[in-house]
Amino acid sequence: MQLAVPILLFTILASGFAQFTLRSWDDAYALANATVAKMTLDEKIGIVKGTGQLNGNRRCIGDTTAVTRLGVPSICFNDGPAGMRLTRNVTGFPAAINAASTFSKRLMRARGKAMAEEFRGKGAHVLLGPAMDIMRNPKAGRGWESFGPDPYLSGEGAFETITGIQSAGVQACAKHFLANNQEHWRYGLSANLHDRTMHEIYFYPFLRSIEADATSVMCAYNRFNGTSSCHHAGLLGPNGLLRKNGFKGYVVSDWGATHDSATENANAGLDMEQPGDFILIGGGVFAGILGIGELGGLKGAVQSGAVSNARLNEMVSRILAAWYRLGQDSGYPAVNFDAQKPDGSGPRNLHVNVRTAEHIALVREIGSASAVLLKNDRTTVNGSSIIRGLPLDKSKIKTIAVVGQDAKTPNKNCGDLNQCNDGTMSIGWGSGSNSLDFIVPPIDAINSFVGSSATITTSLSNDLNGGENAARNKDVCLVFANAMSGELGLVVGNDGDRNDLALWFKGGSLIERVAGVCSNTIAIVHSVGPVSFSWSNHPNITGIIYAGAPGEQTGPSLVDVLYGAYNPSGRLPFSIADKENDYGTAIVYLSGGFPDINYTEELLLDYRYMDAKNITPRFEFGFGLSYTTFGYSGLSITNSGSSKVISFKITNTGGVKGTEKPQLYLGYPGGAGEPPKVLRGFDEVDLNVGASSTVRMTLSQRDFSIWDTPSQSYVRPPGTFSVYVGASIRDIRLEGTF
Ligand SMILES: *[C@@H]1O[C@H](CO)[C@@H](O)[C@H](O)[C@H]1NC(C)=O
Ligand SMILES: *[C@@H]1O[C@H](CO)[C@@H](O)[C@H](O)[C@H]1NC(C)=O
Ligand SMILES: *[C@@H]1O[C@H](CO)[C@@H](O)[C@H](O)[C@H]1NC(C)=O
Numbered sequence: 133m134q135l136a137v138p139i140l141l142f143t144i145l146a147s148g149f150a151q152f153t154l155r156s157w158d159d160a161y162a163l164a165n166a167t168v169a170k171m172t173l174d175e176k177i178g179i180v181k182g183t184g185q186l187n188g189n190r191r192c193i194g195d196t197t198a199v200t201r202l203g204v205p206s207i208c209f210n211d212g213p214a215g216m217r218l219t220r221n222v223t224g225f226p227a228a229i230n231a232a233s234t235f236s237k238r239l240m241r242a243r244g245k246a247m248a249e250e251f252r253g254k255g256a257h258v259l260l261g262p263a264m265d266i267m268r269n270p271k272a273g274r275g276w277e278s279f280g281p282d283p284y285l286s287g288e289g290a291f292e293t294i295t296g297i298q299s300a301g302v303q304a305c306a307k308h309f310l311a312n313n314q315e316h317w318r319y320g321l322s323a324n325l326h327d328r329t330m331h332e333i334y335f336y337p338f339l340r341s342i343e344a345d346a347t348s349v350m351c352a353y354n355r356f357n358g359t360s361s362c363h364h365a366g367l368l369g370p371n372g373l374l375r376k377n378g379f380k381g382y383v384v385s386d387w388g389a390t391h392d393s394a395t396e397n398a399n400a401g402l403d404m405e406q407p408g409d410f411i412l413i414g415g416g417v418f419a420g421i422l423g424i425g426e427l428g429g430l431k432g433a434v435q436s437g438a439v440s441n442a443r444l445n446e447m448v449s450r451i452l453a454a455w456y457r458l459g460q461d462s463g464y465p466a467v468n469f470d471a472q473k474p475d476g477s478g479p480r481n482l483h484v485n486v487r488t489a490e491h492i493a494l495v496r497e498i499g500s501a502s503a504v505l506l507k508n509d510r511t512t513v514n515g516s517s518i519i520r521g522l523p524l525d526k527s528k529i530k531t532i533a534v535v536g537q538d539a540k541t542p543n544k545n546c547g548d549l550n551q552c553n554d555g556t557m558s559i560g561w562g563s564g565s566n567s568l569d570f571i572v573p574p575i576d577a578i579n580s581f582v583g584s585s586a587t588i589t590t591s592l593s594n595d596l597n598g599g600e601n602a603a604r605n606k607d608v609c610l611v612f613a614n615a616m617s618g619e620l621g622l623v624v625g626n627d628g629d630r631n632d633l634a635l636w637f638k639g640g641s642l643i644e645r646v647a648g649v650c651s652n653t654i655a656i657v658h659s660v661g662p663v664s665f666s667w668s669n670h671p672n673i674t675g676i677i678y679a680g681a682p683g684e685q686t687g688p689s690l691v692d693v694l695y696g697a698y699n700p701s702g703r704l705p706f707s708i709a710d711k712e713n714d715y716g717t718a719i720v721y722l723s724g725g726f727p728d729i730n731y732t733e734e735l736l737l738d739y740r741y742m743d744a745k746n747i748t749p750r751f752e753f754g755f756g757l758s759y760t761t762f763g764y765s766g767l768s769i770t771n772s773g774s775s776k777v778i779s780f781k782i783t784n785t786g787g788v789k790g791t792e793k794p795q796l797y798l799g800y801p802g803g804a805g806e807p808p809k810v811l812r813g814f815d816e817v818d819l820n821v822g823a824s825s826t827v828r829m830t831l832s833q834r835d836f837s838i839w840d841t842p843s844q845s846y847v848r849p850p851g852t853f854s855v856y857v858g859a860s861i862r863d864i865r866l867e868g869t870f
């Protein structure tokens with residue numbers, strides 16, 4: 133019987149049978165209200181708070197209490213934003229920052245759906261993601277869990293991911309609301325933002341999440357403008373940001389992010405507390421554990437009238453409505469894993485295998501599509517048949533060096549938070565990490581692809597002399613380096629946030645030593661965000677691939693790009709500058725208590741700051757090379773109702789089939805107070821050699837407005853707008869105005 137379960141489930145997923153009936157919010161609320169009307173006070177309290185992290189019966193990273201007599205199960209919340217965690221036989225997906233690097237809405241959505249199919253297969257109702265925290269500073273520990281520093285790209289990433297997740301009948305949880313932008317002091321720092329900055333940058337991806345109909349939002353650990361995010365009525369309340377913008381789902385706390393009284397939290401708009409108990413950093417306010425908040429917790433507060441029955445009913449209704457809306461009340465798989473036994477042991481782990489061939493192929497495709505080709509000096513060496521640069525030609529390359537610990541498999545015994553750092557970097561650490569069980573490291577994929585066509589010499593450590601020796605007299609040298617960050621936790625001296633922008637383990641020196649003896653050096657960087665590329669102009673470095681955090685199929689996805697089976701089309705979702713100062717923001721590491729962090733840079737993050745301050749980055753936002761070339765022509769700007777339609781033609785002018793990622797930047801009229809250029813559109817265009825295609829992008833009225841604080845609305849500033857279409861923010865090919 134147990135054996136039949138995985139086989140059956142696999143079939144269901146593979147045949148796309150995981151169908152469900154999407155209800156309207158009205159229908160979902162009608163059902164929820166009717167169920168709530170039958171509940172006792174204790175049953176309601178059991179729905180709005182987790183059963184406790186210390187509860188031995190807990191199955192997931194967070195659970196609610198079932199009301200079996202009414203058919204309501206324990207709702208299962210699980211990490212994380214790059215795939216199921218704390219269980220076996222799941223897929224390790226690429227990080228969200230790689231989804232951003234694809235500049236492909238199709239792949240962003242497909243990734244969300246595939247991850248959700250695995251959550252559903254394991255019986256988890258809520259995927260705790262996507263994260264959409266703006267990468268305010270490149271060293272921010274959890275930056276890789278989200279879509280980078282640009283609000284528009286982050287908004288599209290959030291929208292597509294949520295649409296994908298919920299299309300599999302799994303609830304998405306938009307997090308972390310709001311301005312959760314560094315790890316140091318996160319449990320109490322106050323992010324202080326002006327209204328316009330909040331709307332145009334940090335809230336924008338959440339606005340897109342509401343438009344994608346996210347069923348839940350997670351409030352953050354940090355304070356916002358001095359008040360705890362989880363009891364900030366201006367964020368969560370009836371007239372707060374979320375509800376004013378049409379949010380219909382529920383707000384769940386980050387784990388332990390609640391403080392003060394049950395009354396304050398419930399009345400400010402928090403609908404559910406997780407994990408339910410006090411976990412030292414906070415939590416337990418609804419439970420009312422002795423000494424935390426008010427005695428009697430939420431139940432006492434309702435009994436005394438401090439929290440109204442109507443408010444409690446609303447909280448429960450919102451949670452149940454999300455569950456009814458996605459049809460989770462019918463045919464949803466029961467929880468079949470045990471997050472308290474991540475190794476798959478124990479009687480409650482039923483060994484359901486939710487990996488599918490489609491998911492694995494998708495991870496590989498996104499890995500390739502997110503690899504950014506930063507440099508390619510393709511030249512023929514005199515007197516030799518070797519062509520330097522990329523793609524590599526399997527029939528001509530006879531000797532290969534593979535150098536760097538980042539090419540090999542990591543030691544996987546590094547705890548539930550995946551703080552592995554002695555092998556290839558495929559994902560950062562912490563609750564946003566994912567399974568390393570099936571990782572295929574670069575060296576394995578290179579060995580299996582090359583076979584006997586060439587000899588491979590390796591030095592799979594960062595030993596500088598070893599690397600140099602391996603690299604001598606080779607046709608090509610593949611040198612790997614990385615940098616990592618994560619959620620809290622001291623790893624190689626980095627406490628969540630990175631200390632600096634250097635490659636780890638002297639990776640930069642390793643690359644330079646290899647290049648010193650090898651005139652065809654290809655550098656591959658796996659990183660959670662911008663790093664120093666001070667070595668990029670070295671004449672012997674003929675190719676550079678920035679591969680980000682690509683997930684478990686890291687090796688095969690890279691081989692596809694190196695040998696030309698996949699023509700690279702990844703684009704930088706951030707700028708790579710030479711100095712940290714070039715980014716204009718800082719992480720606050722040292723403070724005599726929880727700091728106030730004033731976001732005084734306002735709208736000027738990343739390329740917006742660099743453009744405004746005339747700083748030339750080494751590699752700019754949106755940049756990425758291809759093995760072919762593309763021509764742009766025929767810009768036209770027309771009206772369509774209150775929108776503008778921008779269209780132009782792209783032609784593949786090079787020698788191989790490829791994919792272009794055209795980008796639309798908007799220049800506001802002077803006086804609007806906007807940066808010189810802001811991203812407002814991107815697309816994905818596959819073209820055979822010589823073929824052309826017309827691209828259309830629509831700018832809505834909101835897309836060419838600014839947030840106007842006095843009127844609390846988006847307003848179009850007067851004057852002439854510039855439209856820039858190009859292959860990156862600094863490679864503008866077409867310009868127009870309206
Ligand atoms: C559900 O109940 C709430 C009050 O808690 C009410 O505002 C709402 O209109 C009801 N919705 C439906 C569809 O009955
Ligand atoms: C946060 O504080 C700033 C500065 O006082 C103010 O402009 C802004 O409106 C506040 N935001 C919220 C949501 O209260
Ligand atoms: C993984 O799945 C296989 C079947 O595909 C099963 O035999 C094995 O027990 C599962 N392992 C775990 C730890 O769940």
Ligand SMILES: *[C@@H]1O[C@H](CO)[C@@H](O)[C@H](O)[C@H]1NC(C)=O
Nearest residue numbers: 511512513514515516651671
């Ligand atoms: C390559 O060879 C050609 C002719 O054989 C010569 O003119 C050219 O200078 C050489 N280039 C380099 C870089 O050595």
Ligand SMILES: *[C@@H]1O[C@H](CO)[C@@H](O)[C@H](O)[C@H]1NC(C)=O
Nearest residue numbers: 647648649650651652671672
């Ligand atoms: C490039 O590599 C060659 C060995 O092929 C070496 O002789 C030369 O010094 C290197 N150039 C630099 C600038 O390191």
Ligand SMILES: *[C@@H]1O[C@H](CO)[C@@H](O)[C@H](O)[C@H]1NC(C)=O
Nearest residue numbers: 324720727728729730731732
């Ligand atoms: C942040 O802004 C407030 C209000 O303007 C000011 O009082 C405070 O000193 C600032 N804090 C820092 C660290 O700059």
